[in-house]
Amino acid sequence: xxxGNALAVSADEKTTASREKGLNRVLEILDFLHxxxxxxxxxxxxxxxxxxxxxxxxxxxxxxxAGLLEMAGDGNRVYFGKKLYLYxxxxxxxxxxxxxxxxxxxxxxxxxGETSELCMLQSGRYTIVHSxxxxxxxxxxxxxxxxxxxxxxxxxxxxxxxxxxxxxxAMVSEDDLVLPDGRKLRLDDFIADIAKAxxxxxxxxxxxxxxxxxxxxxxxxxxPGKVEATMCLVVPIDTSEERTGSLIxxxxxxxxxxxxGG
Amino acid sequence: xxxGNALAVSADEKTTASREKGLNRVLEILDFLHxxxxxxxxxxxxxxxxxxxxxxxxxxxxxxxAGLLEMAGDGNRVYFGKKLYLYxxxxxxxxxxxxxxxxxxxxxxxxxGETSELCMLQSGRYTIVHSxxxxxxxxxxxxxxxxxxxxxxxxxxxxxxxxxxxxxxAMVSEDDLVLPDGRKLRLDDFIADIAKAxxxxxxxxxxxxxxxxxxxxxxxxxxPGKVEATMCLVVPIDTSEERTGSLIxxxxxxxxxxxxGG
DNA sequence: TAAGATTGTCTCTTACAAGAGACGCATGTA
DNA sequence: TACATGCGTCTCTTGTAAGAGACAATCTTA
Numbered sequence: 001x002x003x004g005n006a007l008a009v010s011a012d013e014k015t016t017a018s019r020e021k022g023l024n025r026v027l028e029i030l031d032f033l034h035x036x037x038x039x040x041x042x043x044x045x046x047x048x049x050x051x052x053x054x055x056x057x058x059x060x061x062x063x064x065x066a067g068l069l070e071m072a073g074d075g076n077r078v079y080f081g082k083k084l085y086l087y088x089x090x091x092x093x094x095x096x097x098x099x100x101x102x103x104x105x106x107x108x109x110x111x112x113g114e115t116s117e118l119c120m121l122q123s124g125r126y127t128i129v130h131s132x133x134x135x136x137x138x139x140x141x142x143x144x145x146x147x148x149x150x151x152x153x154x155x156x157x158x159x160x161x162x163x164x165x166x167x168x169x170a171m172v173s174e175d176d177l178v179l180p181d182g183r184k185l186r187l188d189d190f191i192a193d194i195a196k197a198x199x200x201x202x203x204x205x206x207x208x209x210x211x212x213x214x215x216x217x218x219x220x221x222x223x224p225g226k227v228e229a230t231m232c233l234v235v236p237i238d239t240s241e242e243r244t245g246s247l248i249x250x251x252x253x254x255x256x257x258x259x260x261g262g
Numbered sequence: 263x264x265x266g267n268a269l270a271v272s273a274d275e276k277t278t279a280s281r282e283k284g285l286n287r288v289l290e291i292l293d294f295l296h297x298x299x300x301x302x303x304x305x306x307x308x309x310x311x312x313x314x315x316x317x318x319x320x321x322x323x324x325x326x327x328a329g330l331l332e333m334a335g336d337g338n339r340v341y342f343g344k345k346l347y348l349y350x351x352x353x354x355x356x357x358x359x360x361x362x363x364x365x366x367x368x369x370x371x372x373x374x375g376e377t378s379e380l381c382m383l384q385s386g387r388y389t390i391v392h393s394x395x396x397x398x399x400x401x402x403x404x405x406x407x408x409x410x411x412x413x414x415x416x417x418x419x420x421x422x423x424x425x426x427x428x429x430x431x432a433m434v435s436e437d438d439l440v441l442p443d444g445r446k447l448r449l450d451d452f453i454a455d456i457a458k459a460x461x462x463x464x465x466x467x468x469x470x471x472x473x474x475x476x477x478x479x480x481x482x483x484x485x486p487g488k489v490e491a492t493m494c495l496v497v498p499i500d501t502s503e504e505r506t507g508s509l510i511x512x513x514x515x516x517x518x519x520x521x522x523g524g
Numbered sequence: 525t526a527a528g529a530t531t532g533t534c535t536c537t538t539a540c541a542a543g544a545g546a547c548g549c550a551t552g553t554a
Numbered sequence: 555t556a557c558a559t560g561c562g563t564c565t566c567t568t569g570t571a572a573g574a575g576a577c578a579a580t581c582t583t584a
Contacts, residue, residue, distance in 0.1 A: 054544075068289070079356055091342040092347060094299075
């Protein structure tokens, strides 16, 4: 649903109804499928990415032939294909941080019983790269690949540590500063949070994304000072001070193993 | 290495040196990176896919901006990017068979100590979609995504069960019939093997890919009669008859769970 | 230090892909 | 039975992206 929003995000709101490059259309198609998270008819797809039907048919055919997309069960819907999975696995194989990070996260959630996540910046947005659900009855649903405004999260504050004010401003839109419950964050407060997180080496936020959880995050460094990712735990908001403290200790320990020269 | 072969496979040997569609170039780039399995300089990439340098630079920039590719550590090399990983995870999430198949394979290799694999047809070729190494000292290295000629494998025989002779011939080239050790398989024998495998519901090959292993495979059905994938075990060629038999039993049991109306 | 190779950027031309729209074929529904 | 809606394929035009090639900057190696 929510029509062309995915487009607006990824393609900078092209107002000109002029011709669009095929490759760009393809990138929009992929992004669109990523947001819908389900197979979709080609007609709807065309509407979704705001592309002419005939063009969409041509492109989809190419992509299906190439194996990047597949026709889904019923017959006339498309979704991601095997080849994207294979390429994704290649990425994991070539990326030590991700490979080891996934293991640490899985281990962490098993050890603590809490939902645990590995997060990274992905084209200027906060992205849950891997998550492992905890054992609590009400589990926090946070799908892999989900993108969330940076100011809503503890990880967001850490990922931006070390950046110039201008860079931060460029990454954060006005909308991003409005929390799900309607409260509006002040940009200056957010930037102050970032600076503080950078110094303390961890970050805790309470009741930002929803009223029932708090989020504990620590940075993972790819080089001294360079935050490449974060590991975080999502815990009930009424978790005691001491348990919170010990969980952060655990997180720091694990993140330390992942970091290179942190 | 092996210059434009990846191209020849994926793009049907375009002899015309005419203009090539950008999207096709991109697909070739992705395939090329998949075969090299490592970050590569843009100049080399251009050579590798047989594309003009200027074009390659433009395309790579688009792909890097989109997050499908990433500049690798040193600075001027590219490889797969985070976004492909995210799309790949989306594929897994949307694909019950793959998701559950991965688990079964992991479990199977832990249980038996043998290398275990999940295989599928991918654009007419046999592909190892997921593999889990066994505990043997000499481990058979078979990377995920590896593509092997169908006639070399037990799984290949099962995957083609139920297809017409003409379809089989179309998928198997002369080269595919030449085994790694130089022996040449007769097409008729191969087709007979396929028919037999279809009837018995499993397939064992000895010393085909190498002289020290044998491969036990069983089909996974996505619909009655439709082989969607295979699960297989790679075991030492001198594995006893009875152990082989019991492993096949185990395989069939597991594959049965995965199958839908098999 | 000069010659050679490579890397990233830019400009300009024209071959060709993106797109509009028509068409036939299924469905659905009044 | 007529009418509407959606799907997949085709044709034709024209705006534009692929590509050739020149350029300066950087790295080799002799």
